[in-house]
Amino acid sequence: MIDNACQLIRADVLKLRRRHGLIALAISLAVGAVAVIFAVDAIRHASNPLHVAPAGGVRNFDNATDFLALIGIVVAAMIGATAGAGDAEAGVLRDLVASGRSRLALFGSRATAASGLTLCLLACGLLVAAVCSLTLAGSLQAPSLAHIAQRDAGVLALGATATLVAVGGATFARSRGPVIAVVIALGVIVSQLLLHIGFLGDLRAVLPLAAFGRIAGDTTPGLHVSLGVAIGVIAAWALAALGAGGWWARRVEV
């Protein structure tokens, strides 16, 4: 049974991996963009070391992970929506369902494959950020391993949640484009706006971006969230996306 489930997940990973355009874009966003940012800063520092700070260090690492958190939502939206709607868009969903395989197993496999791929790409980006921050720290304080782990956990949790939301949404919509747009709009733009509206107070704690900030050790003015609540918010979003997507996958007529 486990072997069958692994086969199914590998098949879903293959479907995503073979979309060369998607993977190239995701890699360039999650890894390439981070590398370019550090490279530009390093060149600027090398050309004018007295006036431009080194490219590494804690602060630059934090900036890079903040950037990766947002870009991770974009990558997660693309990969999650493609996994969730790819079979339906290609017209093969009914053939898969007609095989007799459990609809929930098919949905679970898509969610697992998409999350795995997104996390792998984000982990690569985080690795680049960590290595650059440590090696290019120069006179600045280098990030500690505990600090790196804390911020990485935040980015990965946010990325995984956004992926599951995209998979669930695309399972419902059976179309990639609108889901990518909605997840990016809500996750990157609307969340940012809401997060900076002070009078919403602690209501903002339900935003995944706020939870990420708390897990990563950031502080948002006027927002008091415990680590437990932040983890709970992330878990609740992930479970809600999985539950809604799974429920729909099980009952929808194809």
Place this chain on the structure above:
Amino acid sequence: MNNTSSDGRAPAVRTTGLTKSYGERKALDGVDLEVPRGVAFGFLGPNGAGKTTIIRLLLGLAWPSAGSMSVLGFRVPHEREKALARVGAIIDEPRFHGHLSGLQNLELNAAVRGGGARARIPAALERVGLGARAGERVGAYSLGMRQRLGIARCLLADPELLILDEPMNGLDPAGMLEFRRLIREFVNEGRTVFLSSHLLDEVQRTCDSAAIVDQGRIVVQGPIATLTSGPRKIAVGSDDPARAATLLAHLDGVQSVTVNDTGLELSVAANGTTDRQLVTAIVQHMLGAGLAIDRVAPAEATLEEQFLNLTTKIEEQR
């Protein structure tokens, strides 16, 4: 209905009172259908009659509003996984991931099916003649190749039952011939083929039994030979059809004569006159009257005639 066929096994497909409603509209209205095992079974009906709806219900793609159904003896949708484990299906036009090769598409489907499906891929590709082109992207395949890949995908299940929904749509004559040959091969191997089509001639040539569905109801079902049986008819070609019709209308054993584009068609009364006696009498009378004869041959009733006859009756009853 009995629970089992004559060979002791449950029929390949059985539905009882199967109904599917979309709001007020009934796409299927109390369908009772029984598909015996080991035959090619044609499922005929005009567009919108409910053919694809019943297939979607059998495959667990949609849920019935009322009634019950079983596939290979297992209740659907309750025992869907067991029922469909040995079922291969092509629904509408076979679809694949265009960015993957034929082989990769089959590998994906094998992963979903599990079990020994993966090991069956090479044989399935060879059988449909795609072994050499399995590495090419499906996006570059012709419709005929995609149809064959669809059959290969069905074979991954080592199917006891193949459900093919309009599989010959868009195929050229050679492709249709090939498809017909494959279907007969499957039946000879003991598999059951459930062939939904509006191509009546194809069903008559390919299938052993058939059901005609119209307006969500089964109009008739049974062996093709029974469905096409009716009053005996003899077709006669002559240089003067009108005169020949008057002459032959009074012949003993002839019930009625109709003149059509190709000549005459005589309906033969079931009064014991043999075809040989009748043909001899026809020839003697026509030659005696100085009429030239182009042909005298039995006119076979077609499924198309039966189909039109039945569906017309339904329209008239409304």
